[in-house]
Amino acid sequence: MRFMRQLEGLKNEEEMEDDVTDDGARDENYDADENMWDNVDEQEVKERALMLVCDSRGQTTRHTRPPHPTWMQFNVIPRMPDVSQLFDDIVGSLKENTKAFLHSQKIDTQSDAALQLFEKFDIYQKPFCGIETDYKQPQYLLASRKFVPPLEKEITVGYAQRTDPTTGDASQVPTPRVFHYVPIIDVIKLIVEDHGFWECVQEHTKSTDGIIRDFHDALYKSSDVAEFGFDVVLQPLVDELKELESTGLEVNCPSFQGNLKVGLAQVVGDNLGIYSLFGFTQSFTANFVCRKCKVHRDVMRRQTKSNDPLLRTVENYSEDHLADNLPQTGVRTSCLLNELESFHVVMNHAPDIMHDMLEGVCSLELKLVLQNLIDNGSFDLDTLNACITTYNYGFPDGSNKPCVYSRTPLINADGSSGQNAAQMWTLMRHIGLIIGDLVPEGNEYWELLLTLCECMDIIFAPSLTLGDIVFMQEIISDHHELYLELFPERHLKPKHHFMLHYPEAAHQIGPLVNYWAMRYEAKHNFFRRLSHIVCNFKNITKTMAPRHQMYLCYQPLSKQSFKEASFEIGPGSCTLLRSLPDCHVLSNLLKTYPLYGDVFVAKWVTVYGTKYRKGMMVAFDRNDDQYPVYGEIRDILIVRGLVHLVLEKWKLSTS
Numbered sequence: 001m002r003f004m005r006q007l008e009g010l011k012n013e014e015e016m017e018d019d020v021t022d023d024g025a026r027d028e029n030y031d032a033d034e035n036m037w038d039n040v041d042e043q044e045v046k047e048r049a050l051m052l053v054c055d056s057r058g059q060t061t062r063h064t065r066p067p068h069p070t071w072m073q074f075n076v077i078p079r080m081p082d083v084s085q086l087f088d089d090i091v092g093s094l095k096e097n098t099k100a101f102l103h104s105q106k107i108d109t110q111s112d113a114a115l116q117l118f119e120k121f122d123i124y125q126k127p128f129c130g131i132e133t134d135y136k137q138p139q140y141l142l143a144s145r146k147f148v149p150p151l152e153k154e155i156t157v158g159y160a161q162r163t164d165p166t167t168g169d170a171s172q173v174p175t176p177r178v179f180h181y182v183p184i185i186d187v188i189k190l191i192v193e194d195h196g197f198w199e200c201v202q203e204h205t206k207s208t209d210g211i212i213r214d215f216h217d218a219l220y221k222s223s224d225v226a227e228f229g230f231d232v233v234l235q236p237l238v239d240e241l242k243e244l245e246s247t248g249l250e251v252n253c254p255s256f257q258g259n260l261k262v263g264l265a266q267v268v269g270d271n272l273g274i275y276s277l278f279g280f281t282q283s284f285t286a287n288f289v290c291r292k293c294k295v296h297r298d299v300m301r302r303q304t305k306s307n308d309p310l311l312r313t314v315e316n317y318s319e320d321h322l323a324d325n326l327p328q329t330g331v332r333t334s335c336l337l338n339e340l341e342s343f344h345v346v347m348n349h350a351p352d353i354m355h356d357m358l359e360g361v362c363s364l365e366l367k368l369v370l371q372n373l374i375d376n377g378s379f380d381l382d383t384l385n386a387c388i389t390t391y392n393y394g395f396p397d398g399s400n401k402p403c404v405y406s407r408t409p410l411i412n413a414d415g416s417s418g419q420n421a422a423q424m425w426t427l428m429r430h431i432g433l434i435i436g437d438l439v440p441e442g443n444e445y446w447e448l449l450l451t452l453c454e455c456m457d458i459i460f461a462p463s464l465t466l467g468d469i470v471f472m473q474e475i476i477s478d479h480h481e482l483y484l485e486l487f488p489e490r491h492l493k494p495k496h497h498f499m500l501h502y503p504e505a506a507h508q509i510g511p512l513v514n515y516w517a518m519r520y521e522a523k524h525n526f527f528r529r530l531s532h533i534v535c536n537f538k539n540i541t542k543t544m545a546p547r548h549q550m551y552l553c554y555q556p557l558s559k560q561s562f563k564e565a566s567f568e569i570g571p572g573s574c575t576l577l578r579s580l581p582d583c584h585v586l587s588n589l590l591k592t593y594p595l596y597g598d599v600f601v602a603k604w605v606t607v608y609g610t611k612y613r614k615g616m617m618v619a620f621d622r623n624d625d626q627y628p629v630y631g632e633i634r635d636i637l638i639v640r641g642l643v644h645l646v647l648e649k650w651k652l653s654t655s
Helices: 023-029 042-057 069-075 078-106 112-125 136-145 186-192 197-203 222-228 231-246 271-278 314-325 352-374 381-390 396-400 407-413 421-438 444-459 466-486 493-500 503-509 516-534 540-550 554-558 583-589
Strands: 002-008 151-163 171-182 251-252 258-259 567-569 570-577 600-601 604-607 608-614 617-622 628-639 642-653
Touching: 042 112, 042 136, 042 540, 042 554, 069 251, 112 466, 136 516, 136 540, 171 231, 171 540, 186 197, 186 231, 186 251, 197 251, 314 583, 352 381, 352 407, 352 421, 352 493, 381 421, 381 604, 396 421, 407 642, 421 444, 444 466, 516 540, 570 642, 608 628, 617 642
Parallel strands: none
Antiparallel strands: 002 642, 151 171, 251 258, 567 604, 570 600, 600 628, 604 608, 617 628, 628 642
């Protein structure tokens, strides 16, 4: 087998999904930004200072030492007096040196031009004037309508023990039990009126090629929810969502002026959180554990196909709620979200593929198959670990390399695998190349793992055809049947059963990877790390909510459009198009861009969270047989503010 390379030029505009402007390349490539400070006024300076403050509020990963209040205050959030003094000293010195230079050149320092220059020095000298304290910063942002403050909502009044510092006597004092809620109407209005958001909405067009690509906030203590229920926390959100459904939101931005109606489409979360929120059973050993259907646990353990007559509907859900019989229905309580016109819990199709697959089915079956292959003598544990550690995972997966297996966890198939979700995803996608050459041909256990990998290819696909969805249904059924055949002493887990509902979910809401919990787990890390930095757990929600809202102010303050904020251009160099290989071909593909025009050649770019760099392989098209066509990135060019990938097309030949 050999590969034939053929030069593939830049994608045309219809194919380009990564057209971008980016400040990272402008310093060397765009003259417009060279004088960006010429007309900066006092307001602009203050907003740039606030950008620094807001960005600092969200920095939670700079250091990993044990939290110490004084050390963390200095290292994670710069102290405003120190920073202000630094600016004062530097700009003040520049001002005095400028005056001395003007005197040496016998230039009148009292002229209008000189006085205007000194006024600018005064503006730059005190950028934090008026926003020095934690109190003044949100007040200024609030006045500029870029800050949505969290609201404190009282749940009930409890009692806490307090000690009198003078007498030492302890007493019970009334203490409000509260949570902090960020008004969703204000947040949505801030987002939709932000620079470039509505333009992105208008650019979206419905798919016409038969490929399905997409879907056509509060902080509380979990102990309070366990004691008082979700309704008290959800009530402010439901009230606002009802207002958005009926009254709508008045939007005033350059691309759209009018009323915008908003409805709740899907709720995304991990299994336990969703089941708790929606009022279903929170025990995964219950008789009726599925929120999508009413199949009994005993039937579920051997079920390989979805049973449509048992699907939950609004009608039978209402009957189950009225019956108030958790063991026989799986419904614990009603959900306040059902009061919305646009939503009902039985119509929430978004699954938790991260926990179902990566921390559930994959973890279990990979250990079962690996242990069987070790027992059959295909390889030993040391060989397996050597293959895992020495395998080249490439640039994209290099940060999520799987860890080695130890003997005890491998034997305990139902226990933890030791891999996190990202590591498991990497391992499952590469496992065939890591140890495939060591497995005897025709091994049934290996076939089970390969079938699971086929399921994952579709479940985690960013786009799907209707044929893919039909195939997903069949391949999941085949996988379950083979699992039961190879392991007759075991039964299907609830997470196996949840997979049976994936095809219908994909048909209703599009690719399932758009709804996985991975991004929200990462979002949770923001609060987890921040809590260890601030070291204030007395009223943790009051600490976290304002800090988060301050951090969100960075986007509107930066005045970047949503599209611009989704791209990042790495370092590189500016050169002439004429100096690049195949420059005449590139010039034609770039719509007759002049050969002696400047282009910025970047080392890497990040587009909507995906990092591209020279030497990477990308799938950029489909051939007549609907198989992907691959190309190797030869260069990354930024021309006229747009990112272009120069590809060498790889053609597979069996001759």
